[in-house]
């Protein structure tokens with residue numbers, strides 16, 4: 503395709519690159535999946551005009567375009583393949599406006615989540631979406647995936663924080679959706695439609711986002727230990743049913759806790775990633791104790807009456823047979839959260855990881871954990887799992903050797919997704935469909951909703967330019 507490459511070079515100059523290193527990076531995200539071959543080229547956009555020119559030319563030449571933020575996605579959505587152009591938006595990274603009086607900010611899509619949050623802090627404001635990847639992922643990517651995180655149960659997912667968007671359509675036209683106002687109901691809610699659309703409907707080039715008053719630091723944290731993961735899940739369901747609304751409620755099962763403890767112990771005191779590794783490893787060992795706990799639950803409150811809510815959680819935990827205590831020691835609380843954050847690196851240290859992301863109604867969390875045990879036994883695989891328990895969002899993980907996901911793991915994952923849907927849940931709570939889950943999309947949506955969604959895609963992108971083959975097979 504040299505003539506297509508030449509046209510992109512002529513149109514975009516040095517903004518368009520075909521350097522082998524750039525092409526290699528652009529064929530993968532952080533899911534472990536990589537396209538079988540490298541894309542045609544990468545556009546490193548730094549302004550809206552680069553995006554518009556790319557899409558106008560792509561439409562003329564019928565070249566598929568893959569929007570990309572920081573490439574931290576876990577569904578293969580930002581990976582470009584043969585004949586495609588990857589549109590890298592990470593260089594559009596300016597914070598255009600902070601309006602404290604209107605509690606909002608206007609940003610380009612490539613702004614890193616944490617950078618926006620840091621810029622809001624001096625105004626006493628906060629960007630609520632908090633994926634565990636907030637230090638490395640972009641606001642545009644967070645919006646395109648409707649990212650979640652640890653604080654969703656109380657503060658909502660990314661969708662709740664987006665007021666308005668500027669979007670370049672597949673043919674290069676620029677549209678604006680939404681409002682700068684708190685309310686606004688003129689026309690269909692296209693802003694909401696773009697949130698979570700995974701780059702299949704348009705390219706987000708500007709976002710007006712809510713900035714919330716910064717919450718108080720967590721005032722009380724409960725650590726619960728349980729003989730079984732079912733007990734821990736039941737305690738989480740009881741906390742929801744008691745309307746206690748924790749800011750954070752994280753469940754770590756025994757297999758996950760064991761891996762984290764081993765990892766922290768092995769990483770040693772000098773680990774650059776875990777400066778407090780010794781403390782954390784000791785802490786993990788304390789949590790594990792002499793025996794093997796079935797699971798642990800970390801529950802945190804940031805309200806004025808945090809102590810009273812925490813005391814109630816302790817009662818509920820004991821009510822389902824667990825043990826619990828309240829901690830207000832900052833170091834201990836930080837160690838606890840470090841344990842949770844260490845989960846992903848701990849797994850990666852053990853091999854390749856397929857990170858899954860099912861969600862179930864919160865009352866069915868214990869049933870889903872029972873099903874995970876069944877799937878482990880049936881397929882002979884270990885599935886260390888953590889959960890944003892107050893959201894009913896589980897991350898069951900499959901660790902394997904080699905570059906290809908083994909067939910047995912796909913079969914176990916298939917069972918996992920089907921089971922989550924059967925329990926009234928969804929095959930992805932926050933990571934999106936991308937490439938990896940498209941074959942289950944119709945199962946969850948049903949034929950009519952699936953066909954309607956495909957037609958919506960066709961209205962926005964009749965030639966199939968944007969993220970071709972993603973979400974829909």
Ligand SMILES: Cc1cc2nc3c(=O)[nH]c(=O)nc-3n(C[C@H](O)[C@H](O)[C@H](O)COP(=O)(O)OP(=O)(O)OC[C@H]3O[C@@H](n4cnc5c(N)ncnc54)[C@H](O)[C@@H]3O)c2cc1C
Pocket residue numbers: 531532568569570571572573574575576578579580591611632633634635638639640641642643644645646647648649650651652700701702704705706707846932933936969
């Ligand atoms: C260690 C780790 C922890 C993580 N933790 C979480 C978590 O807690 N919660 C969570 O939800 N996710 C998590 N993720 C997944 C990932 O970080 C999120 O999905 C994130 O929102 C992706 O942002 P990104 O900038 O990297 O987007 P990319 O990976 O580059 O892209 C993701 C998708 O969005 C599309 N896209 C990107 N930018 C745009 C744009 N401007 N316009 C249109 N489409 C666009 C892409 O085409 C792709 O489909 C984690 C990932 C890692 C590696």
